[in-house]
Amino acid sequence: MSLLIIEAFYGGSHKQLVDLLQEELEDCVLYTLPAKKWHWRARTAALYFSQNIPISEQYRILFASSVLNLTELAALRPDLGKLKKILYFHENQLVYPVKKCQERDFQYGYNQILSCLVADVVVFNSVFNMESFLTSIGKFMKLIPDHRPKDLEGIIRPKCQVIYFPIRFPDVSRFMPKHKTAHLQKILSLKGNGGIAPSMALPFQQEQKGSENLLKNSNSESEPCNAVPRENLGSSLTQESDWRTCNSSDNSSSHHRENTQNRTFNPCDILGGIDDPQRPLHIVWPHRWLEAVYCGCYPLCPKDLVYPEIFPAEYLYSTPEQLSKRLQNFCKRPDIIRKHLYKGETTPFSWAALHGKFRSLLTTEPREDL
Numbered sequence: 001m002s003l004l005i006i007e008a009f010y011g012g013s014h015k016q017l018v019d020l021l022q023e024e025l026e027d028c029v030l031y032t033l034p035a036k037k038w039h040w041r042a043r044t045a046a047l048y049f050s051q052n053i054p055i056s057e058q059y060r061i062l063f064a065s066s067v068l069n070l071t072e073l074a075a076l077r078p079d080l081g082k083l084k085k086i087l088y089f090h091e092n093q094l095v096y097p098v099k100k101c102q103e104r105d106f107q108y109g110y111n112q113i114l115s116c117l118v119a120d121v122v123v124f125n126s127v128f129n130m131e132s133f134l135t136s137i138g139k140f141m142k143l144i145p146d147h148r149p150k151d152l153e154g155i156i157r158p159k160c161q162v163i164y165f166p167i168r169f170p171d172v173s174r175f176m177p178k179h180k181t182a183h184l185q186k187i188l189s190l191k192g193n194g195g196i197a198p199s200m201a202l203p204f205q206q207e208q209k210g211s212e213n214l215l216k217n218s219n220s221e222s223e224p225c226n227a228v229p230r231e232n233l234g235s236s237l238t239q240e241s242d243w244r245t246c247n248s249s250d251n252s253s254s255h256h257r258e259n260t261q262n263r264t265f266n267p268c269d270i271l272g273g274i275d276d277p278q279r280p281l282h283i284v285w286p287h288r289w290l291e292a293v294y295c296g297c298y299p300l301c302p303k304d305l306v307y308p309e310i311f312p313a314e315y316l317y318s319t320p321e322q323l324s325k326r327l328q329n330f331c332k333r334p335d336i337i338r339k340h341l342y343k344g345e346t347t348p349f350s351w352a353a354l355h356g357k358f359r360s361l362l363t364t365e366p367r368e369d370l
Contacts, residue, residue, distance in 0.1 A: 122160045
């Protein structure tokens with residue numbers, strides 16, 4: 001067990017990442033705390049782990065998310081402090097807006113800065129996440145009334161790199177319209193009769209279960225914090241399909257509306273259905289945008305935060321008025337969305353594309369002086 005993975009907030013994207021790493025990487029062990037009471041995890045998780053992770057001479061690398069106060073853990077457990085320490089940022093506390101600036105708000109960002117100083121490698125899930133953190137350090141530290149530390153950005157930046165959050169995309173081709181299926185196959189270089197190449201995904205049964213979990217998670221993100229917009233959140237338009245299974249043979253539009261509430265939700269039907277131009281569009285706000293676009297959604301996102309880094313310009317808006325106008329146009333012409341083929345890339349966010357970077361990061365031997 002040369003790789004020690006610690007997750008102080010084991011839920012949502014945090015859980016998704018460490019589960020994937022544990023499944024795909026050999027010789028690793030995972031220690032976690034449940035995903036609740038985020039603030040208390042940030043405050044006290046290091047002490048808990050220091051008492052509950054057994055001492056072992058086999059550990060070589062420590063991987064943790066930035067919820068953990070890595071500085072405290074390294075001080076409490078010198079044996080773990082000697083490992084190659086990798087800190088992964090799903091989000092950072094320096095740019096979260098807060099309703100009211102209080103002294104307790106300072107501590108979370110300060111803990112992350114200290115953790116970066118202790119870490120050997122600091123990994124961010126986007127360039128925006130990295131730059132917003134690093135360039136905010138100076139201003140953030142000015143909150144200290146006097147005797148402020150200097151040049152922390154210069155010390156931390158050389159340790160930093162970006163590795164996008166990896167997604168193990170399922171095979172959803174059988175649920176999608178033919179023109180989008182063909183487009184998806186072209187992008188991902190699918191082989192055979194619509195199945196994903198073996199190197200790109202687990203067997204479909206396992207992936208399908210993962211997809212169902214993603215659909216559940218899209219309505220409740222498990223990373224509570226002092227602020228709201230996370231850098232990977234987005235608004236998307238998705239084609240409406242036969243969302244519910246109808247028990248009646250009457251297909252009139254009025255009867256369809258009357259029986260909507262009595263039908264059974266079928267998540268698979270979101271991705272397909274007949275091409276009825278009269279069907280209204282469904283507008284969704286998925287936390288899992290990385291998955292939503294892959295499944296055929298049309299992204300419509302603010303020209304801010306991480307979105308310009310991820311999406312081509314045609315999918316971005318600058319003002320609420322622009323958003324409203326585009327939504328009105330799409331609702332008037334839903335066929336535009338249903339026929340649209342996404343012009344960006346999802347492949348760079350797949351585990352197939354990123355596994356080499358993670359393997360290299362997490363299997364490198366520690367320094368000789370450790």
